[in-house]
Amino acid sequence: MHRPHPPPAGLRTVTGPLEPARVRGPVLAHEHLALDLSRDADRAAVLGAAHRDSVTGELAALREEYGLSLVIELTCRGMGRDARALAEVSDRSGVAVVAATGWYYEPFHPREVNGTSVEELARLLTLEIENGLDSTAVLPGVIGEVGSHGDLPSEPEARTLTAAAHAASATGLSLATHAQLGRGGLRQLELLTRAGLAPHRVSIGHQDLLDAPAVHRELAAAGAYVAFDTVGKENYQSDEVRLRLLCALLEAGHADRVLLSCDVSRHGYLLAEGGKGYGHLFRSFLPRVRAAGADEDLVDLLTRRNPLRFLAAASAEEL
Template sequence: MSTTPHPTERLLQTVTGPLPARSVPGPALAHEHLVLDLDRKGDGAAVLDAQRHGPAVTRELAALREEFGLGLVIELTCRGMGRDPDTLARIARESGVAVVAATGWYYEPFHPAADLDGAGVEQLTDTLVQEIDAGLDGTGIRPGVLGEVGSHGETPTEPESRSLRAAARAALATGLSVATHAQLGHGGLAQLDLLTAEGLPPERLCIGHQDLLAEPAVHRRLAEAGAYVAFDTVGKESYQSDEVRLRLLLALLEAGHADRVLLSCDISRHGYLLTEGGQGYGHLFRSFLPAVRSAGVDDDLIDLMTRRNPLRFLTGAGPEEF
């Protein structure tokens, strides 16, 4: 399919340049990490290193493109998480899978002191807008989303509130959307209230890790408000069983909110890679979605959740598009 945009074409900002959203041929992974460093214990577990693990990541994505038509990865490694835009661009080129990079701040334990200490919301907003306009870390590679902007607990801490508010303001200034990290699924409603209070339309917001929160009423409230609800830790059985995830997802679908669902695996340590015996980025396609189909969900709804919804989230497109 041609990538020459129509004058009114909605574009994704990927690590290899602008891409017409309609040219994404298949499903997306809505919340992943391809390179990151969250190592706080010194054991190197919460790491995806460019040199040691990058080739395996590339091979996994290329295989998923061939087997399932994987067309897009939304990569939510932001400031303070070991972000590496050049490696993301190389993985995208070598795998043939488009990658959208991110800016923003994770939750407070991972806030870089140089960024957050003493910085007000306006200063933080300026930092984000500059990265969105000029590129990440001096590379010229521009982000296409704000995220995973984080909080932990039922309400954000003061620094988390500043970073979330800055993300909302930067999103409004640049036209990007915001994906959040809600630690273990908690605090999503508070994130929704804070971000929308800054003027961010709920349809430009995705609340993260809701499959870790076994509270269907919260999922419904988020969806009814118009926000996207991320079931994005699929396969992380040590946090939540996929059996429970499936039950929670079916409840949200039965409530009529398939158009608010985003799905992914949130691969965040090298032990999750196939080469190391983990479930890999393809667990969603190889294991979870077959279970969803077996529960009676048809292919149109699966396409909605895995392709159309991610494109609408990133671009702000309406339900009639894609």
């Protein structure tokens, strides 16, 4: 394994390095712009070439209307990642995109995970981080969304999470998780920190699907980011409940630990197909957050400064 070293200077986007100070508008902290999670029972979990114009058009419109500056794209190995498509979307939309590496939760693990040691898995991730994704020169800027399902990671999930932590330590990148339906986040954080990763370099995913304010407070108090990243997915959780959970975490003094996004992961979520799109956070949810008492500085913290600090693996004082 490589010896740990500081985080890379600036942000790594699919079109090259970017200084955090140049990101003046909001960031979507967990999205998908190109993926394929289709299985026999779920053929709609795709964002492919046929949807590229719709994806690009949405991002460009959000840049114009709301100043959208950056998308953290958490499609990783086994999820149909397409680095060339991400570079195309970023270039055409004018929105910076950060790509990812890692392994999703067990049902989507590729064969390469089977029986492979933590050390070898970490080496595979480190090679992608150093050399580029999908036979391109596109460098990932984050590890994620590395996943588990249930209250405890399965044995393969424990290996991939541990390997991701080792790769994060070796390369300086931060790490975002997939906690299926919000469950198991505390165990994820325990495993990652036991493997040597500092909590402030970890975002625990899908916590807005878990109606457990005490868990959110515990994660935030430990120093991890708490991702409310499925905003608008009302078939899983209502935005009314999301707002209540968010307000509870803010009132507990943890505004600097929150990340927000919509997790568009099916073509049916796109505006062109009648969905709420990537902009639901800006059009619908943030107005409700403001109505609940948030001022513009707090909104900027939630939507810009927090995700930038997470990506840069920085403390609150550094950005």
